[in-house]
């Protein structure tokens with residue numbers, strides 16, 4: 652938890668306790684004042700990547716998104732290794748699941764309920780979904796990529812972990828081909844009977860990774876996310892890259908400040 656969120660939590664807790672403890676007649680005026688201020692401020696959670704509700708304004712368009720502006724461990728940023736270390740091998744215990752491809756209005760996402768676990772540092776995170784960004788959100792040593800996939804996981808305790816993989820232009824990816832063939836062009840979901848998705852086929856053979864702390868790259872930009880970015884890209888064909896950008900030409904949050912956080916590269 653950052654200092655800011657601690658302060659925010661303390662202040663929310665404080666005001667809740669205050670109104671709970673005070674007689675109704677005494678709380679009426681301050682509560683009404685606060686309500687007025689909240690309704691005056693423009694509130695929208697219908698975020699986009701550009702324009703009035705674009706990434707530059709996420710932090711102010713809704714009180715729920717304030718971390719997007721005030722956070723100090725925001726993602727993405729330009730990844731450069733601060734140190735190399737013997738990081739633990741990632742336990743990538745994934746299995747194929749029935750195909751369910753979702754266009755959620757921000758990206759193409761594959762549901763991965765029952766898709767297995769990431770085990771790292773003794774913590775087990777269940778795979779929930781993976782989704783794509785074009786171009787890449789992170790850059791590695793200043794280099795951007797045409798496409799990036801994020802494998803999103805949560806532990807039973809609610810901790811989040813993401814495994815990121817970059818795509819560069821090259822040979823087509825067979826798993827991507829299956830997903831692309833079934834992705835809805837507009838908002839909606841497509842459950843495909845008799846077909847499965849295997850996330851193992853979206854991982855590079857070389858499992859070396861960068862480890863660092865960061866955030867969700869979409870509102871509410873929650874922090875405390877354990878990031879694992881593969882240092883080796885996989886490939887997608889130009890036609891595959893074009894098929895995604897025909898639906899989402901640009902769905903990447905701009906680079907955020909690294910703020911001196913530690914980036915460790917496995918040996």
Ligand SMILES: [Zn+2]
Pocket residue numbers: 782783784801868
């Ligand atoms: Zn993402």
